[in-house]
Amino acid sequence: MKFNPDLLCDYGAVRKNYRKGSFLFQEGGHAFYFFQIVQGIVKMVNAGDAHDFIQGIFCAGESFGEPPMINEKQYPAAAIALTDVEVLALPRKHFVALLKNNFDLHLEFTTALCQRIQYKAQLLRTFNLGDPEERILNVIDLLQKKLPRTQYGMDDYFIVPATRQDLADLTGLRVETVIRKIGHLEEKGEVVVRERKILRLYPRQSDAVLAQHHE
Amino acid sequence: MKFNPDLLCDYGAVRKNYRKGSFLFQEGGHAFYFFQIVQGIVKMVNAGDAHDFIQGIFCAGESFGEPPMINEKQYPAAAIALTDVEVLALPRKHFVALLKNNFDLHLEFTTALCQRIQYKAQLLRTFNLGDPEERILNVIDLLQKKLPRTQYGMDDYFIVPATRQDLADLTGLRVETVIRKIGHLEEKGEVVVRERKILRLYPRQSDAVLAQHHE
């Protein structure tokens, strides 16, 4: 969902700018503000010794990091600017006031949180029951769902907007494993690789109907 | 959070009973109702070929399965009654009306959803960055957080209310692995096993303060 920037400003939101590569907040930091992205891309990530795990990627118009803000807890992951980023930041108290005065927006916000839960539930499901290839396809499909249609190339092919390293950090696998599995997935016809970019055919009408039936 | 049962009834909630072992809904089923447990325990679970994955366990007073209900989607997991269960079921439209008329409850509900997101985010973090023993301890700690204090035995020891099979289904590991790792964790002093029950020492004040600092 996207809150009207003017409305956020009416409630006291301030603009903040971050340069590419800088942290909007650290893992473990206290969450005081509601953040909505005006411009740029933000990655929420858990840093590990050997590798990272990407909790989410957020684009212009999206908000992030709300759960610990609402709960007055600490961030369970850090937020890094993948590009130069401009955000609107609104203190918790004012954000709550905004919700209080706008039921429809509050309900929309609730809905957005529910989508986030379903997203994570699906990840947990696939990570625990599925094999590595399913994990990769699942992550690709989730990327497709949330991204603007501008990512489509010819013939309904979706250009996966992530490097193999990104897919590794999204799936919890290693780069080498992702590379090898992508190779296998290409053999099986699940994806196409052109000029090193990963393409996936998206959803022809017939597939959509099928999916609807047994999902 | 817990909604006042009388209030739910005022909005048209009906009581439903399920016998131990029966399904409240299936994975893939359409989500029409808001469910709150009056009596009993419910498990949300993804069934796999070889093993299952437990998405959550819910006790009296808790609600579950709200995300797909709010989003008018299908359930990403099945719900099974672990005991005889009585629930209050409220159709989506009426539930939304209830939220609309009670901002404080709506905000509490929002808060509960945020906690759920944080819970799942932490699971994903540990599952992807941690080793199996961390996964197990993490799950045990999360069980402790959400369960009533009645589960305490002597000396601040928490009796883990789950079989090794349950821990396997919660962590995505196999039973044998859980058994062996529990053995190792006992050697390391992380847990104590008495009469086959797993005990964990909980949180002495010093630990709590420490956790607060670097979490």
Place this chain on the structure above:
DNA sequence: TGCCCGTTATGATTCGGATCATAACGGGCT
């Protein structure tokens, strides 16, 4: 009391992803 079955337990073996090493490619920058 005795049966049954889920749980706990332990050892042997397999298998697949992680790890380590090494190198070619290619876009961005000076």
Place this chain on the structure above:
DNA sequence: AGCCCGTTATGATCCGAATCATAACGGGCA
């Protein structure tokens, strides 16, 4: 053009959880 570094790529090896087999324990129930 030339350099640099992240990305892609491939092979060899390691390691640890999964798997398979087998058995003892113990609570619930007839």
